[in-house]
Amino acid sequence: MLDDIQRELFTKEELAAIVSRIGREISWDYRGKNLLMVSVLKGSVVFMADLMRAVTEPLSIDFMVVSSYGKGVKTSGVVKIVLDLNIPLEEYDLLIVEDILDSGKTLSYLREVLEARNPKSIRICTLFDKPERREADVTPDYVGARIPDAFIVGYGLDYAGKYRNLPFVGVLKPEIYE
Numbered sequence: 001m002l003d004d005i006q007r008e009l010f011t012k013e014e015l016a017a018i019v020s021r022i023g024r025e026i027s028w029d030y031r032g033k034n035l036l037m038v039s040v041l042k043g044s045v046v047f048m049a050d051l052m053r054a055v056t057e058p059l060s061i062d063f064m065v066v067s068s069y070g071k072g073v074k075t076s077g078v079v080k081i082v083l084d085l086n087i088p089l090e091e092y093d094l095l096i097v098e099d100i101l102d103s104g105k106t107l108s109y110l111r112e113v114l115e116a117r118n119p120k121s122i123r124i125c126t127l128f129d130k131p132e133r134r135e136a137d138v139t140p141d142y143v144g145a146r147i148p149d150a151f152i153v154g155y156g157l158d159y160a161g162k163y164r165n166l167p168f169v170g171v172l173k174p175e176i177y178e
């Protein structure tokens, strides 16, 4: 698995520092609110597990499973909700938790779908933002780090379902997917 990585982009320690910084920002901003963190699976599984423990205010969690990349490194353009939330959202301040904002198609679609359910407020938190590849208009409220246009894996992020268990984030060697 390690042989497939071209270079490490964020070490385990750097990721922990990023998560802790976002956790502090969220803790401050959501004082006295009714925070519901919605993790967009599968990619955000590791980030979500760490981030929720970096938030010091009371919160609830829930999960959606959304998929659009399949086995490729480019979005299929079709965002499929594989598993939806099944609770009313009116009483919650919703925070969508994503691993990466790339073309923006997943988050622009999700935001629209969830906004229509009338939560008290809605914000987006993404660990990584790849602004150069944006195709849909999305503005995240919390960003861990902006990254260059390269396909990254680890810390929840996959290529064809693999590499999610790497504790760091690295750039995948292009020969793996070309």
Ligand SMILES: O=P(O)(O)OC[C@H]1O[C@H](OP(=O)(O)OP(=O)(O)O)[C@H](O)[C@@H]1O
Binding pocket: 040, 041, 042, 043, 044, 066, 067, 068, 069, 070, 075, 098, 099, 100, 101, 102, 103, 104, 105, 106, 107, 158
């Ligand atoms: O901004 P976009 O171009 O839409 O890309 C970002 C989305 O793509 C990935 O999900 P994927 O469809 O690979 O499912 P996964 O979370 O199970 O890996 C990633 O986890 C984000 O949800």
Ligand code: HPA
Binding pocket: 069, 100, 102, 103, 150, 151, 152, 153, 157, 158, 159
């Ligand atoms: O760079 C990426 N890596 C893994 N999954 C992704 N989904 C969108 N962009 C990426």
Ligand SMILES: [Mg+2]
Binding pocket: 043, 069, 157, 158, 159
């Ligand atoms: Mg993926």
